[in-house]
Amino acid sequence: MRYRTLGGLKVSTIGLGAMPLSIEGRPDEGRALATVHAALDSGVTLLDTADSYHLPGQDPGHNELLLARALAAYGGDTDGVLVATKGGRGRPADGSWTVTGSPRHLKAAAEASAKRLGVEAIGLYQLHKPDPDVPFEESAGALRELLDAGTIRLAGLSNVDADQIRQARAILGDRLVSVQNRYSPEVQDSEPELRLCAELGLAFLPWSPLGGISRSSLDGPSGLKDGTERFAAFHGVASERGVSPQQVCLAWLLTKSPTVIPIPGASRPETVRDSAGAAELVLSEEELARLTAAAPAIQAR
DSSP, X not given: OOEEEETTEEEESSOEEOGGGTSTTOOOHHHHHHHHHHHHHTTOOEEEOOTTOSSTTSOTTHHHXXXXXXXXXXXXXXXXOEEEEEESEEOOTTSOOEEOOOHHHHHHHHHHHHHHHTOXXXXXXXXXXXXXXXXXXXXXXXXXXXXXXXXXXXEEEESOOHHHHHXXXXXXXXXXXXXXXXXXXXXXXXXXXXXXXXXXXXXXXXXXXXXXXXXXXSOBTTBSOTTGGGGHHHHHHHHHHTSOHHHHHHHHHHTSOTTBOOOOBOSSHHHHHXXXXXXXXXXXXXXXXXXXXXXXXXXXX
């Protein structure tokens, strides 16, 4: 495993997005625990979760509790593992995703998350999404108060724009260490935020980094099916290198900036092991040129 820096900490170049272990279609607990353990065995030291990763209207904090059990049951060393959680969203029974960014809510949510994770202080706590009904500086100010109180050690943002990153930076200083936005070959709307993070030295954690590649296949009669000819370049490089197109995608993302740390989701041990392997995949200049040239046509419209 290779490593990058997040808030002065050394973390694995590839993280684990644990959401699929707790939402709709989640695996049974045995497979979920095995998936986390496979990530740890592969050298993954960044685990991303949130208090809202649970079934609609049921078992709030399921994912945080699951990770706590997985770490407690793991037979190896977990001292270098950073668990990053998020607060500010909810999952009511109707299956929607709500947003609540008030300071009162965020403080209570962080304290509850720390309790579920079984830690005195959360390693990295992220505002899950700005609340349009709450001034952004108030939500960022709540993170500052949580830092000052020792409830959290480092702060991050998710689903934000460049202006919000700058605003939070002014409030939190160098204790703002990361931004988690959606980014993949299919969805590249956060390119300005990725570049700003590189400029400021903030870790950029792409969520859903595999995009449509996870749904693409070479099994159709014409080679690619389901309209996934858009991903032909990634499949082509993967075939030539004898690896999965998902590995190629993650390796490509790592070249976008030295502060990029993808957090692909997984619900099976074999999937997380494959993703972790991308850390060792070094693409050639010719391969990078092919993939980069194909990227504009891949973006979802």
